[in-house]
Amino acid sequence: MRENELIAAIRARIRDPQGVTGIGDDCCVWTPSGPTCLSIDTIVEGRHFTAQATPAQVGRKAAGAALSDLAAMGAIAKGAVVAITCPSRWDGLAIMEGLIAELQRHQCPLLGGDTTVGDTLSLTVTVWGEAAHGRFLYRSGGKPGDLLVVTGPLGGSLASGRHLAPEPRFAEGAWLAGHPAVRACMDLSDGLAADAEKLARASGGGCLLLPTQIPVHPDVPEISDPIAAAMQDGEDYELLAAIAPEHWPNVQLAWPFDNPLCVVGWLIEQNEMQMEDHRGRVVPLAFRGYEHE
């Protein structure tokens, strides 16, 4: 399918929101109603998915992984654009249909894009949004003593194929942004060990993790060390939040979602990554997440 045909087929599948100019001009145009957050995210064949993935899965993953960044800010999605580099062996339209379906599931209009032919399938999705509850959640808002909580079980996403269907936690992110005791938040893409370090450092300190408290996903294979999997596998797309400890009981009681919020550690003043070992001693964190080369 030539570029022009692909674009025409995509345009036939979407409709622009009122007052918004989408695909077909040099830019898309919309009128923001307030502070705006935006993220860009790439997935590449051979690194984030393999040739065994279906086109619809690839499109869904590209959209879901990008949207997860908006969810982590406590945002509502307002728009997306996609750049696709597509070898002829892949069905570009089926990929785009998977991507559009995932965007539509989160009321996010596709407003533009760019198509290129290349040897390696690659999708880059830019998404933007506005605050669901009057403020955004940043990684940098945490304070020493804040409890670190996660919104769901971790680990096993690659082994199970769950990494192909990231579930952006929009409802949870919006709820957290609406609660004044929540001071920082991010989504878990590189594994709890690596991502907790990012949140801690952005907040100006370190953290202490409690390996035995981490909820392990049933997808973790039986042959794996469950705690190592939950700490390191990555691509969970659950949220990690820092909560003022004095308000934790209220937050826990008010939390309206099926998966309970689980405390997995807390922020500390020292610029160190620590954990409690199985005898309750504080030792250096013995896990690391997926580190990109």
Add this chain to the structure above:
Amino acid sequence: MRENELIAAIRARIRDPQGVTGIGDDCCVWTPSGPTCLSIDTIVEGRHFTAQATPAQVGRKAAGAALSDLAAMGAIAKGAVVAITCPSRWDGLAIMEGLIAELQRHQCPLLGGDTTVGDTLSLTVTVWGEAAHGRFLYRSGGKPGDLLVVTGPLGGSLASGRHLAPEPRFAEGAWLAGHPAVRACMDLSDGLAADAEKLARASGGGCLLLPTQIPVHPDVPEISDPIAAAMQDGEDYELLAAIAPEHWPNVQLAWPFDNPLCVVGWLIEQNEMQMEDHRGRVVPLAFRGYEHE
């Protein structure tokens, strides 16, 4: 260079504008002051540049080609994010330095990004902006009879290497948006023949081009047919605008830039692409621009 080192090196080279959150969180955050336009643009090794290009040229091209879409809307750049897939044989930091320099030349802050390792160098840049003069220029605003004008000479960009240094026409785009006689605009990336067709179709009709009136760039090699080169080579990044004919004398007189605006044809009601041949007869357009596969 590992991903974290590259990101740290980039952060050391930029500063966020006041009130804006840039690199380092799940999203960047800014407060738009009005309607916002946004574009995404990818360049890939082997298609948009070769291994002979310097890293700085690659970065500059990625930024310049994306910014050109904002210029064509009559916008001022407000922010950019970049996704880079970088094989180890390329110097990712030098690419990013070229990209940042080009953004800074147009007062556009780099506010976020994503880095991936891959076999083929690819950069996807998303840029956004706001209207320089109270309105955006669209491709769709043209009316039959409008004169088609270009802001500079065309052709030879690939042969000369000029395609590596696109010059976004921000000043010209802003001026055009500020003149009420200007009804439509786009930037020329695929060649005048293909791009005039896009503007004409978006405006609901066709156009008639005047091959002998097209300003030919001195970069066009002597062995080339100059008119074919100006019509088809692409990657000129000049602007193509549609102007109400009754106001053309005023526009031409008031135009403050060194390169004169050149009339290259006009829009017609019929859904056809036509040209005047060298005897002044109207015949079907015998040129086509670069068509993406």
